[in-house]
Amino acid sequence: MDAAQLGKSRFLNLLFRFAGFTMESRLRSWLMPPEKTLLGAGLKTGQTVLEVGSGTGFFTLTAAKMIGKSGHLIALEPLSDFADKVEGKVRQAGYENVEVIKRDALKTELETASIDVALLYGVVPFPTLPLKQLLPEMHRVLKPDGSLAVWLFPTTGGVPTAILRSGLFTNQEKKNGVYSFTPAK
Numbered sequence: 551m552d553a554a555q556l557g558k559s560r561f562l563n564l565l566f567r568f569a570g571f572t573m574e575s576r577l578r579s580w581l582m583p584p585e586k587t588l589l590g591a592g593l594k595t596g597q598t599v600l601e602v603g604s605g606t607g608f609f610t611l612t613a614a615k616m617i618g619k620s621g622h623l624i625a626l627e628p629l630s631d632f633a634d635k636v637e638g639k640v641r642q643a644g645y646e647n648v649e650v651i652k653r654d655a656l657k658t659e660l661e662t663a664s665i666d667v668a669l670l671y672g673v674v675p676f677p678t679l680p681l682k683q684l685l686p687e688m689h690r691v692l693k694p695d696g697s698l699a700v701w702l703f704p705t706t707g708g709v710p711t712a713i714l715r716s717g718l719f720t721n722q723e724k725k726n727g728v729y730s731f732t733p734a735k
């Protein structure tokens with residue numbers, strides 16, 4: 551099933567609605583405060599940030615706050631229920647620096663070299679986000695001095711090694727549990 555089908559599937563939207571409760575829980579916020587995890591990605595004022603698979607928006611508003619009004623956060627989420635939920639949160643909070651896009655991250659349709667930081671937070675490994683397709687797309691949209699920030703939960707599943715082996719990213723660093731990679735030239 552590809553992400554377009556995933557987004558439209560009534561069954562999956564319903565199923566994920568329940569998963570959404572876990573994603574939003576207070577216990578989760580307590581165990582993994584979004585600010586601390588996002589600090590690991592080194593977000594800075596004014597940056598253009600791509601959030602892949604924003605889910606219910608556990609990280610979205612905090613990331614938007616960290617990059618400030620001059621920044622731009624693009625939250626990509628194919629599932630209609632989740633994308634609508636994030637959109638609602640953004641509107642309610644009155645944030646104007648967030649754009650929620652209902653789209654597959656394998657084909658972002660974003661401009662080449664337009665993103666400072668791409669966040670892969672809690673999204674890999676995932677069956678509809680195969681690294682073989684996702685990494686070239688992230689490499690394409692990231693600026694040459696941009697950064698791919700990967701937060702993995704509950705296990706790394708060999709993802710950091712796979713990213714380095716792809717040859718598309720180098721310079722692995724780890725801060726607050728977040729792996730950061732630089733696009734290879």
Ligand SMILES: C[S@@+](CC[C@H](N)C(=O)[O-])C[C@H]1O[C@@H](n2cnc3c(N)ncnc32)[C@H](O)[C@@H]1O
Pocket residue numbers: 553556573602603604605606607608609626627628629632653654655656671672673676678679
């Ligand atoms: C485990 S959830 C994590 C959500 C959020 N990042 C969090 O940590 O709370 C994985 C998310 O990735 C999204 N996703 C799955 N395939 C995707 C794709 N091809 N492009 C973009 N997002 C995708 C799912 O819809 C889901 O919201």
